[in-house]
Amino acid sequence: MDKQKIMIIDGNSILNRAFYGVELLSTSDGLHTNAIYGFLNIMYKYIEEENPQYICVAFDLKAPTFRHRQYEGYKAKRKGMPDELSEQVPYMKEVLDAMRIKRLELEGFEADDILGSVSLCAEQRGLEVVIVTGDRDSLQLAGKTTRIKIPRTKAGNTETEEYDYDRIVEEYGIKPHQFIDVKGLMGDSSDNIPGVPGIGEKTALKLIKEYGNLENLYKNIDEITQKRVKENLMTYKEQAFLSRDLSRIERNMPSLCEFEEFKYQEYDSEKLFSIFERLEFNSFIDKFALRSSVALDEIDVNIKRVENIGELKSIKTKILMSGKLYFYYLIDREGKFSKKLSSLAFSSGDEEVWYVDFAKSINEKEFFLEYKDVFEDENVKKYSHDVKNFIVYLKQNDIVLKGLAFDTMIAAYILDPSRESYIISDLAREYINLRISSIEEMAGKGKKAVLYKDMPAEEVADVIGRYPHVMTKLKEKFEKLLEENNQKELYYDIELTLISVLADMEYHGFKVNTEELLNFSKELQSKIDSVKTRIFDLAGEKFNINSPKQLGVILFEKLELPIIKKTKTGYSTAAEVLEELKDRHEIIKEILEYRQLVKLNSTYVExxxxxxxxxxxxxxxxxxxxxxxxxxxxxxxxxxxxxxxxLEMGRKIRKVFVPSDENYILLDADYSQIELRVLAHITNDENMIEAFLNNEDIHTSTASKVFGVSKSEVTPLLRSRAKAVNFGIVYGIGDFSLSKDLGITKKEAGNYIEEYLEKYPKVREYMTNIKKEAREKGFVTTLFNRRRYIPEIKSNNFNIRSFGERVALNTPIQGSAADIIKIAMVNVYKELSKRNLKSKLILQVHDELILEVHKEEINQVKKIVEESMKNAASLKVPLEIDINLGKNWYETK
Known part of the structure; x- marks a missing residue:
């Protein structure tokens, strides 16, 4: 029989690691949750790996400990917990209580001491012990039956360093209990433990390996040959022993040995559901199956499986009479370019739902033959969820969906664009309190994913058969919320119509000249080889340029360039480091170019x-x-x-994108400085508006005002700097970032920004007012009432709050520009369709539209595009566009 196992978690340490390792998350009302989220992911990763029978979590208390009484300076330099983290601690404890996981806190002692005492009790009872901590001080607790797991979380991903007795002996050359002697010598700056000055980890380990402990070291002090080390050891002997005492984890607290309290048991589902709802942890609600207060059978849906075409005909009559079609579809990706409709659940808007299984009962072609007129009937209003992919699929079957009236996914996005998930089961739970099963969870993800057609038919029918009815409830709720938010125009006139535009673009695609692409690949590889040769010549030897370690040795040891930053594994050769060094040695520019070319090859050619x-x-x-x-x-x-x-080689890749055949040509229409025009409109700044109305070059105009020269005296350098300030202001740039961009001092950059705001006073006014509005409302809006919620703007943390302020400044501008291009797309699409033209909109890239235009329709399409884009919004300044034609995308720019 396997040994029973206990997992002991260092609560503060793991919460702290999670806080810094997981991107900042917050609830809709601004409560930060990333540390709790990361903690739970780490804890359950190890629970699944270890399967413990006992579990507990130790926390520090704010009260002083016995170590503070021993040494007044203990942890004196440690900064307090950030507010964004401290506010999460009580909720973390509430979660653990709801999980019935024992929390341990003891006045006068630290969490480390609790780990030490509980682990010793467990060892004495014959249990296997797993300690989870981010603190390497706990390595002293490792034993023959005790392992230490140290998680490292970065960007939400957790890796683990694991230590047992043997690994510590092998890696450090000492036994676990000797770590306190090492700490006695080297100290610990994080806890303000002094140690012996001048002795670091390397020397401390060497001494303890040789002498075993402090007592024996001082007994043989005359053997120490290094004069400075010996002198410091003699001078700071008392400090060394004090430091060892401060580092020693207390292991003799028998009151912590009540193991029945540590049993890993069933959680309190009601309490856990309540706290997870407060934290908006939908993924954990699903993970713990904290389902419904409204049972599925209480939804009262009558799901009927359709077995033959005869039944479909009779259902079709009901659909046509009702004038409504609610449907949810499942499409399997069977190959790289092959998709297959697996099943369809649909209704006329009531509790009766019909389910069609194309894999097992109804032939897809027969279905489409029978229902083509339903899908193409403008008078039958269609309601669905994430309908775009289905529209594309219908097009592939020569059917054009008409009468689209509502898409619940797009409505949810308008209401909350920062959501992580828009799956229908999540929306049902949050908006209408219905807890229905998730078909996405049933299918699985990644390597564990199964095709819908291979899932149990009855289960699939039972799950998605409920979705059409749920859609009716969601539609009702969303319409009400859109009305309250004054977002109905945004939804119906822009986003809902845009679905068909995007579906058409996806279906039509963009032709690639494969031969040209292969030729470009050869040219690129030749360029890479040339740059590589130059790098080797400059380095004086061959090495692996892709290896940060080898590159670091060349740059910082052989070429002796200044070290900007170090990582745990050596010298940093990150892009920002190389940018700082590019004027120091010509090899740097070659390396930067090499990296760009390699990325171009792997990402955009291969x-x-x-x-x-x-x-x-x-x-x-x-x-x-x-x-x-x-x-x-x-x-x-x-x-x-x-x-x-x-990069010119980057631009050249556009040459491979061509029209479908020789009867067509590409048209590129690009808004000119749309974000600055939106800024002029929103701020109502007279100087900026005047420049645009006079058709002046806005960057030259800004340079003239900011640098105090006439327009004719504006040099390319001054214009370039003005351009950086113009666009930087849009993105809420500060003096530090602007100084980096322009290669000038922070003071100069600050002066540029201040001068800019002096010349454009309404921009300064806008910046002040929009930040105030964001703090008061919790969100900002675009010209078309698109919202972005900004909980970060209320943060006590300067960096987080600054990010929120930049978002508040930028969103109305960037978001309005995004809305305008969408309106233009919708208008172009409608006009092309209305006139039954062969030309197609095939791509949108930020502020530009790319169309494939039939050569006989060039003038007509140019006029449509120009009118649609220029009239997409009524601003105080004109919307200007540049239109170019070409045989490939490269030629249009």
């Missing part, structure tokens, strides 16, 4: 080759409406919005 559809010869990107908090559209598989344009 990457593109992997996503060209073998059937169409095109790239069919996915355009996402619910990813960015600003309202911008993003694209994936591949991300065509991120193709680099600063």
């Amino acid at each position: 990457g593109l080759l992997g996503v060209i559809n073998e059937n169409t010869g095109k790239i069919h990107s996915s355009f996402n409406q619910t990813v960015t908090v600003t309202g911008r559209i993003s694209s994936t598989e591949p991300n065509l919005q991120n193709i680099p344009i600063k």
Whole structure:
């Protein structure tokens, strides 16, 4: 029989690690939660790995400990806990109480002492012990049956250092209990334990390896040959023994040995559900199956499985009579470019839901043949969730969806663009208090994911069969909230219509000249080889440029460049470090270029080759409406919005993007300085408005005002600096960042910003007012009432609050620009469709639209695009665009 096991967790230490290792999270009302979230992920990772029978969590108390009485300076230099972390501690404890996990706190002692005493009791009872801590002081507790796990969490991912008795002996050359003697010599700056000056870890370990402990070391002090070390040891002998005492973990507290209290048991589901709802931990609510206060059968849905075409015909009559079609679909990705409709649940808006299983009962082609007229009937209003992919699928089956009236996913995005999840089960739980099963959870993720068609048919029917009815309730709730927020126009006129635009863009795709791409790949590889050769020549030897370790040795040891930053494994060779060094040695510029070229090759050459559809010869990107908090559209598989344009080789990759055939040409329409025009409108700044109304170059105009020269005296350098200030202001840039961008002093950058705000006073006024508004309301809006909630702006932490202020400044501008381009897209799409033109909108990249235009329609389409984009919004300044034509994307710029 396996030994029983106890897991003892250092609460403060792990909470602290989680706080700094997990991106800042907060609830909708501004309560920070990232430390709790990270703590739970770490704890359950180890619970699943270790399967303990006993578990407890130790916490420090604020009261002084016996160590403070021993030494007044103990932990004197340690800063207090950040407010964003301290506010989470009581909630963390509440979570543990609801989980029925024993919390241990003891006045006068630290969490380390609790770990030590509980672990010793457990060892004496024959239990296996696992200590989870972020504090290496606990290595002294390792034993033959006691292991120490030290998690390292970065960007939400946790890796573990694990120590047992043997590893410590092998790695450090001492036994665990000797760590306190090492600490006696080297001290611990984090706890303000003094140690012996001049003795670091390396020397301390060497001495304790040789002499075993402090007593024996001082007994043989005359053997120490290093004069300075010996003198310091003699001078600070008393301090060494004090430091050892301060480092020693107390292990003799028998009151902590009541192991029945530590049994790992069933949680209190009601309390846990309540606290998780308060923390808005939906993923944990699902993980712990803290489901419904409203049972599924109380939803009262009548799910009928459709077995034949005859039944479909009879249902079709009901749908046509009702004029409503609520539906939820499941599509399987069966291959790289192959998708298959697995099942469909639909209703006419009441509790009767029909379920079609295309894998096991109804033939898909027969279904579409029968229901094509329903999907294409404008008078039958369609309601769905994340409908875009279904629209694309219908197009592939020669069906055009008409009458789209509501998409619950897009409505949820408008109401809260910062949500992590828009799956229907989450929305149902949060908005209408219905706790329904998640089909996404049932299917699994990553390697564990299964195709919908391979899942138990009855279970799938039971889950998604409820979704159409849930949609009716969500629609009702969302319409009310959109009305309250004054967001109905944004939803219906922009976002809902945009779904069909994006679906059409995805379906049509963007043709890639594969031969040109392969030629470009060869050219790029040749360029990489040339740069690599130059790097080797400058270094005087060959080495692995991709190895930070080898590169660091070349730069900082061989070439003796100044060390900017060190990591745990050596010298940092990160991009920002190399940027600081680029004027110190010509090798740096070559390395930066090499990295850009290698990334270009792996991401945009090899990457593109992997996503060209073998059937169409095109790239069919996915355009996402619910990813960015600003309202911008993003694209994936591949991300065509991120193709680099600063590097000439990056720009050249656009040559591979071509029209579908020789009858077409590409048209690129780009808004000119749209964000600055929006800024002029929002701030109502007379100087800025005047510059745009007079069709002046805004950067030249700004340079003239800020630097006090006439427009004719503005040099390219001054214009470039003014441009950086113009766009920097839009993004809430500070003097430090601007100084980095321009390569000037912080003082100069501050003067530029101050001078800018003097010349554009309404911009300063806007900056003050919008931050005040964000603090009062908790959100800011665009010109079209898109909201972004900013809990960070109320933070007590300067850096977090500053981020919130930058978001408040930028969102109305960037978000309004995003809305304007969306309106333009909708207008272009409508006009092209209305006139039944062959030309198509195929891509949107930030402020530009790319169309594939039939050569016979060039003038007509240019006029449509120009009018649609210029009239997308009525601002105090004109919206100007640049239109260019080309045989490939490169030629249009």
